[in-house]
Amino acid sequence: MTITPRFRRLAAAASLLLPPLAASPLHAQERDPDAFFYDGALAAGRTVHLHNLNGAIEVERSTSGQLEIRAEKRWRRGDPEDVRIVRVAGRDGDVVVCALWNDAECTADGIQGRRNVRWNDRNDVSVRFSVRVPDGVNVRLKTVNGGVTAEGVTGAVDATTVNGSIDARSTAGPVSATTVNGSIRATMGSLGRDDLRYETVNGGITLELPADANADLDLSTVNGGVSTDFPVTIQGSISRKRLRGSVGDGGRLLKASTVNGGISLKRAG
Numbered sequence: 001m002t003i004t005p006r007f008r009r010l011a012a013a014a015s016l017l018l019p020p021l022a023a024s025p026l027h028a029q030e031r032d033p034d035a036f037f038y039d040g041a042l043a044a045g046r047t048v049h050l051h052n053l054n055g056a057i058e059v060e061r062s063t064s065g066q067l068e069i070r071a072e073k074r075w076r077r078g079d080p081e082d083v084r085i086v087r088v089a090g091r092d093g094d095v096v097v098c099a100l101w102n103d104a105e106c107t108a109d110g111i112q113g114r115r116n117v118r119w120n121d122r123n124d125v126s127v128r129f130s131v132r133v134p135d136g137v138n139v140r141l142k143t144v145n146g147g148v149t150a151e152g153v154t155g156a157v158d159a160t161t162v163n164g165s166i167d168a169r170s171t172a173g174p175v176s177a178t179t180v181n182g183s184i185r186a187t188m189g190s191l192g193r194d195d196l197r198y199e200t201v202n203g204g205i206t207l208e209l210p211a212d213a214n215a216d217l218d219l220s221t222v223n224g225g226v227s228t229d230f231p232v233t234i235q236g237s238i239s240r241k242r243l244r245g246s247v248g249d250g251g252r253l254l255k256a257s258t259v260n261g262g263i264s265l266k267r268a269g
Contacts, residue, residue, distance in 0.1 A: 036071035036085040039064075042095055044136025044155070049090055051098040051110045052143035055126035056164065059139055061152030062132035069097055070130040078125040085127065099127040110142065138173065147182065150175075156192060165203065179203065183261065187268050191215055195253040204261035207254070208268040214248035217265075218255040224262035 042048060048067060050057055055074075062068055069087075073080045083099060086106040090096040098106035105112045126146070133139055138155035141148050147164035150157050156173040159166045165182035168175045174192030177184045183203035191213055198205050204224065209215075219226045220242045232245040243263075256263050 035073070036069070036097075038069040038087055038095075038097065039066050040095070041065075042067040042134060042137050043093065044134070045138070046092070047090070047094045047138040047140055047155075048131065048133060049094060049096040049110070049140045050129055050131065050142065051096070051106070052127055052129060052146065053099060053101060053111070054145045055099065055128045055143060056146035057129045057131070057141045057143055057148045057159075059131045059133060059141065059150040059153060059157075061154070062134045064132070065134050066132075067095060067134060067137065068132040069095075071097070071099065072128050072130075073125055074128065075125040078123045080125055082123065083125045083127060097129075099129075101125075148177075154189075157186075157188075189268070191252055191254070193252065195255065198256040199258070200261065201259045202261070203258060205256045205258055205263045206266065207256065207264070208266045209247075211267050211269065212248065214246075214251045215254040216246045216250045216252070217243055218253065219243040219263045219265070220257045221261060221263055222259045224258065224260065226263045226265075228265035229267045230265060 071085045073083055083101055085099050087097045088106050088108065090108050096106065096108055098111050100106060100111065103113060133153060135154045139150060139153060140158045142160045144162045146161060148159040148161050148166045150159065150168040153170045154172040155170065157168045157170050157175040159168050159177045162180045164179060166177040166179055167185045168177055169187040170189055172189040174190060174196055175186040175188040176196050177186050178199045180200060181202045182200060184198050184200055184205045186198065187208040189210060198207065217232065225240050226243045230247040232247055234245040236244050
């Protein structure tokens with residue numbers, strides 16, 4: 001299995017962190033009374049970018065037609081004043097929101113200057129994002145220590161974490177996802193125009209594609225198997241751990257790789 005440079009960067013980021021936060025009763029945690037709120041218009045085709053470091057991101061469809069973002073800090077022993085939540089203008093009308101630790105800065109390209117961020121017994125502040133997006137809006141979701149979920153989105157989804165699983169579903173757009181310690185489940189109504197990639201180390205990958213999908217496949221695992229509901233035109237030798245071939249007429253590349261886990265290609269619906 002080939003580990004890409006981007007994958008190495010994600011694994012390196014994981015080394016800055018403690019193990020994923022253990023689940024605990026809500027009454028054991030403090031909450032920020034001054035949680036972040038943003039409501040605003042965002043046109044179809046535009047993108048909301050969410051950048052977090054410690055905490056989960058949850059996305060669902062907006063019923064108001066507005067972009068709605070809520071971010072809540074949680075902590076036991078840390079100081080919530082050490083964390084700022086900032087919104088900046090993105091490119092071409094996009095919206096960018098960042099959770100910032102220490103002297104980090106939020107830019108149109110994401111969080112800058114976060115090298116000194118470390119969690120310990122005295123700095124355990126986390127931020128949970130809850131987002132509702134209008135129809136046709138794309139989402140780019142990035143965190144390090146936390147899971148990512150997206151449900152009912154109709155635009156494209158691009159989700160990245162290090163310590164956490166990803167469950168992302170778009171009824172009309174493509175979905176791409178990358179993690180290190182966690183599983184990936186991606187359901188999409190279309191594959192879009194660009195190549196799609198899914199990477200993890202510890203976890204399985206389940207991809208649910210439209211029945212009329214056209215793609216070139218490159219699926220590989222080390223400790224697991226590969227299965228598909230689609231008829232596949234095989235390229236090269238047949239292996240339980242590696243599948244290269246095409247579904248439909250082929251086209252864009254769909255690449256998925258894991259070390260500890262299986263890969264399953266399913267028909268959505």
